[in-house]
Amino acid sequence: MRKNLLYIEDDPEIGQWVSDNLTERGYRVTWLTSGDRAGEHMSDSDLVLLDVMLPGLDGFSVGQRLKKDYPQTPILMISARTSIEDKLQGLVFADDYVTKPFHPDELAARIEVLLRRFGPTIGSCLTLGHLHVYPEENRLVDQRTENEIILTGKQFQIFMYLLRHANQIMTKEQIFEAVWGEPYMEGDKTLMVHIRYLREKIEEDPGNPKIIETIRGIGYRVRS
Structure with a gap:
């Protein structure tokens, strides 16, 4: 379940910052400083983060080659170029285009x-x-x-929300608002009760959960 990201960026400062941030969010990151050997890593990659300005072949050329050989792997272009011409050139083959500087939360989203x-x-x-x-x-x-494990609608929604964000710590507020569609009220025990019943169904030992972890004072996490 842990996703593998191939990140191609030649700037050491930006590359280290982005790589560290995404690793902290639960991704496996392979960071290359050029596109020369990108093809060697594609079979294990779930997504490519690709800078435009690279030594040798630029990101546009690298991206076009990768997309031709691996059409089912999404490519996210990252560039300081903000002109509409550059964006359109990238989006001919890429699946998204983000401009520098960017907030790490936006990139993760x-x-x-x-x-x-x-x-x-x-x-x-x-x-x-x-x-x-x-x-x-x-x-x-x-x-x-x-045997099939029968979950209630809300139990399944909670489980799938955590699974979609595997290896990330999700706050009680985030989970509640995503599943119930309304603001979380501090002190509300509804989510906690649902998590308890969910664990009784899916954990080998509900008293010592291994699938849905409690992150004390914050929320929950599913490890994959």
Whole structure:
């Protein structure tokens, strides 16, 4: 479930900052300073972050080659070039284009959008510990027994929200507002109760949960 990002950026300061930030958010990041060996890493990459200004072949040339050989892998262009001509040139093959300077939250949000768009198709199965998850079928199976685990609508929504943000700490406010569609009120125990019942269904030992972790004082996290 942990997503692999191929990041191509020759600026050491920017490259280190972005790489560290995305790693902290739970991604595996392979950082290259040129596009020369990008093709060697594509089979293991879920998404490409590609700077325009690179030594040797520029990002436009590298991106066109990668998209031709790996059309199902999303490419997010990153550039200090802000002209509409440059954006249009990039978007001929790339799936999104973000200009420098950018906020790391914006970059992470754009990555998540692309990963969802290019994510699992109907019938795909995700494995998480002893669980087999079929997102498009709203189905969860205990692979040890092959028995389906029946969740309520809200339990499934909570679980899938955390799964979509695997390895990221999600606050109680974020989870509640995403699932219930209304502001979280401090002290409300609704989410906590749903998490407790959810754990009783999916955890091997609900008292010592391994799938849905509690991050004390903040919220919850699903590790993949």
